[in-house]
Amino acid sequence: xxxxxxxxxxxxxxxxxxxxxxxxxxxxxxxxxxxxxxxxxxxxxxxxxxxxxxxxxxxxxxxxxxxxxxxxxxxxxxxxxxxxxxxxxxxxxxxxxxxxxxxxxxxxxxxxxxxxxxxxxxxxxxxxxxxxxxxxxxxxxxxxxxxxxxxxxxxxxxxxxxxxxxxxxxxxxxxxxxxxxxxxxxxxxxxxxxxxxxxxxxxxxxxxxxxxxxxxxxxxxxxxxxxxxxxxxxxxxxxxxxxxxxxxxxxxxxxxxxxxxxxxxxxxxxxxxxxxxxxxxxxxxxxxxxx
Amino acid sequence: xxxxxxxxxxxxxxxxxxxxxxxxxxxxxxxxxxxxxxxxxxxxxxxxxxxxxxxxxxxxxxxxxxxxxxxxxxxxxxxxxxxxxxxxxxxxxxxxxxxxxxxxxxxxxxxxxxxxxxxxxxxxxxxxxxxxxxxxxxxxxxxxxxxxxxxxxxxxxxx
Numbered sequence: 001x002x003x004x005x006x007x008x009x010x011x012x013x014x015x016x017x018x019x020x021x022x023x024x025x026x027x028x029x030x031x032x033x034x035x036x037x038x039x040x041x042x043x044x045x046x047x048x049x050x051x052x053x054x055x056x057x058x059x060x061x062x063x064x065x066x067x068x069x070x071x072x073x074x075x076x077x078x079x080x081x082x083x084x085x086x087x088x089x090x091x092x093x094x095x096x097x098x099x100x101x102x103x104x105x106x107x108x109x110x111x112x113x114x115x116x117x118x119x120x121x122x123x124x125x126x127x128x129x130x131x132x133x134x135x136x137x138x139x140x141x142x143x144x145x146x147x148x149x150x151x152x153x154x155x156x157x158x159x160x161x162x163x164x165x166x167x168x169x170x171x172x173x174x175x176x177x178x179x180x181x182x183x184x185x186x187x188x189x190x191x192x193x194x195x196x197x198x199x200x201x202x203x204x205x206x207x208x209x210x211x212x213x214x215x216x217x218x219x220x221x222x223x224x225x226x227x228x229x230x231x232x233x234x235x236x237x238x239x240x241x242x243x244x245x246x247x248x249x250x251x252x253x254x255x256x257x258x259x260x261x262x263x264x265x266x267x268x269x270x271x272x273x274x275x276x277x278x279x280x281x282x283x284x285x286x287x288x289x290x291x
Numbered sequence: 292x293x294x295x296x297x298x299x300x301x302x303x304x305x306x307x308x309x310x311x312x313x314x315x316x317x318x319x320x321x322x323x324x325x326x327x328x329x330x331x332x333x334x335x336x337x338x339x340x341x342x343x344x345x346x347x348x349x350x351x352x353x354x355x356x357x358x359x360x361x362x363x364x365x366x367x368x369x370x371x372x373x374x375x376x377x378x379x380x381x382x383x384x385x386x387x388x389x390x391x392x393x394x395x396x397x398x399x400x401x402x403x404x405x406x407x408x409x410x411x412x413x414x415x416x417x418x419x420x421x422x423x424x425x426x427x428x429x430x431x432x433x434x435x436x437x438x439x440x441x442x443x444x445x446x447x448x449x450x
Binding site for chain 1: 312331332334335336339363364366367368369370372373382386387389390393398399401402403404405406409410413414415416418422425426429431432434435438440441443444445446
């Protein structure tokens, strides 16, 4: 199993813990992630200001995967939605193929369609399968109480995602977390956005949105959050201290990536999973899983 | 919140929107407010209200909408669009409004900075040698510190 590994912008710059743990988990499961040096931004952060240029960037990346005859595996939910959406508009009967190919011709490229884009979590469920994943677990995480956060673009817009999960009642992430034995805690605002895209516009609004979820999760009694998107992590992990000081709250809630939880159950050590890089300290919570 | 003022309405705005991606479906809105009730931004700041923005657009309040700060508060989370019983592509519509506002020269500084960085560097967080050192330390492969293809993809506009 081989995929072009699309890291996007946030992960290599700000989320080495996600990248490290994902590479470890992939390795263990025999997933070959091929680095493509020339990949650029997926275009998502430019959609609001310049929709067409964002589409050109997405299409450029699809071309690079096409040249290698590989489908794309992504870790970031925004990259997943942007690249999937562009793949749809540039499909055989898609509306934008000709126009975008005109733009791409300046870089000597042409997109012919057919590259499939999927999030890492989806690849695990669809191409590896839960039985095979479970075979690699050596630690039982049943003492861990996690609250899963799906975020938005991992699931939405649903029309581009072939119905792989249910937007109003999603299960895919907790299915993977529950395999490790960890308990999945339900909480009221589970489907709420992290607020991240509003950060460059109005920081107070963005942090207020993130705060509501942290409140709900701590009230529900979870020990940690589980995420699948680096920008959600910017809001809940990187900005948790700012939210605490801005609103006079006290969470101290570790924010883990799905791949760190799976890697923990697979027996990788703290540094191999980048747990030492997480902003909110994970040492106390996870000490029982390490010698 | 102030009353909607129709004195400066542009009756063509509705048609202009309907002919562009994201604007085709807004006339189907029957004001049920499911969008507003589902919106995580409205929940913390009622300056942003998707239903109100759709009504303003349908009434032709072009200038008021396109020069507003509030359209930029949409997080693009799709909660409204997924739930709209009339199939209005609300999130895509907000993207259209933002794109039109930019064409008229209105955009928040932070959004402008993001666009300029991406078009210039190919990445929203450009990578430097220090980043690559940190990556090398944990055995992650290096990331290019420059990007030439953006010049080809986005050639400077000649005036």
